Amino acid sequence: MKTSHSSTPAASTELTDHQDVVERIRPLLETPERRRILKRLHSRPTVRGSLVALTLLIAFILFAPFFAPQNPYDLLALNIMDGRLPPGASNADGGTYWLGTDSQGRDMLSAILYGLRISLLVGLSAVLLSTLIGSIAGLVAAYKGGWVDTALMRTVDFILGFPTILVALVLLSVLGRGVDKVIIALVIVQWAHYARIMRGRTLQERNKEYIEAAQNLGFPTWRILFVHLLPNCMSPIMVFATIQIATAIVLEATLSFLGVGVPITEPSLxxxxxxxxxxxxxxxxxxxxFPGIALLLLILSINIVGDRLRTSLDPRH
Known part of the structure; x- marks a missing residue:
């Protein structure tokens, strides 16, 4: 009992000193660090152009109903007689199909704007859910160790051992078509990457002094995991997630191209x-x-911004 009482004040003092030091230097580091990252992000014309293109695409996606002259998902609004009209052709109502129409008489500009919404929705949703599930799994595996670590990591190895597109095709053949089904399939095939990254980062952090101090103070496991460990392990996860948004969009486009993704009444790119x-x-x-160009611009801008963000946050660069 004496040993326990004597170690607790020391650990408490050590944790308090550590927090005091962090609080003192944080104002000195955060603002210059943010400025340095923003300066690096804006230092190249390609990055600036990608940021502008990505911002415009997101604006068009968010306000698609205001920019699109037609609701491409409303089958009653489609006129089969306007099918396969070239760009710049006029319709019976006096409007103009600036990007032409498809075989169903669907305005391509409207279809692309709504298709971008689906692609970005699927990409963001799949990445957010994959990040959440994979981060928790990797965090618990590295902190607990033992059979928990072995079971989770063997599951990760099993998932990563199969081609991503093959697993997604099998899952969608079972789940069926639909935006929600595509998101579920992408989460299942992608969460393992985040789990492996989080596990490696957590293994580096779990033996540091502030974790030992928290353990000696008797903090519950959930607090150590989500209050102390998780915030210090999120940097590589956030950078990886930014790049994976483009990967998720490509996977969704591939699945839809093969005819197993979203339904034909809600066409994606x-x-x-x-x-x-x-x-x-x-x-x-x-x-x-035109849908291919829109998909290319979206993926290219996300990849360039994500790659530049990675180099900006990497101290080796």
Missing amino acids: GLLISSGFEYLLSGDYWISM
């Missing part, structure tokens, strides 16, 4: 590209080309 693929040789290039 992958489904739009697939619907115009058979008309490429007949000269109706716009049905596939």
Whole structure:
């Protein structure tokens, strides 16, 4: 009992001193660090251009109903007689199809804006859920160790041992088509990456002094995990998640292109590209080309910003 009482004040003093030091230097470090990161993000023309393109795309996605001249999901508003009209063609109401129409008479500009909404929704939702599940799994595995670590990591190895697209195809063949089904499939195939990254980061942090001090003070496990460990392990996860948004969007587009993703009544960019693929040789290039360009701009801008964010946060650069 004497040993326990004598170690607790020392641990408490050590933890208090550590917190005092952190609180004193935080105002000195945070503002210059933010300025340094922002300066690096804006230091290259490609990054600035990607930020502008990404901002414009997000603005168009959020306000798609205001920019789109047609609701492409409203089947009653479609006119089959306007099918496969070239860019700049006029409709019976005096409007203009600036990017042409597809085989169903769907305005391509409206379809692309709504398709971008689905792609970004799927990408963000899948990454957020994968980050949450994978981070908790990796955190618990590294902190607990033993059979818990072994069971979780063998599960991760099992999932990562299969091709991602193959697992997603099998899952969607069981779950069916739909935006929510695609998100579930992407979460199942992606959470393992976050678990492995979080486990490696947690192994570096769990033996540090502030964790030992928290353990000696008798803090509950959930507090040590989510209050002390998790905030100090999120930096690599956040950078990886930024890049994985583009990966999730590509996977969704691939699944929709293969016909197992979103339903045909709510076409995403992958489904739009697939619907115009058979008309490429007949000269109706716009049905596939314009959705492909929009998908390329979205993925490219996210990748460039994410890669620059990684180098900005990496002290080795």
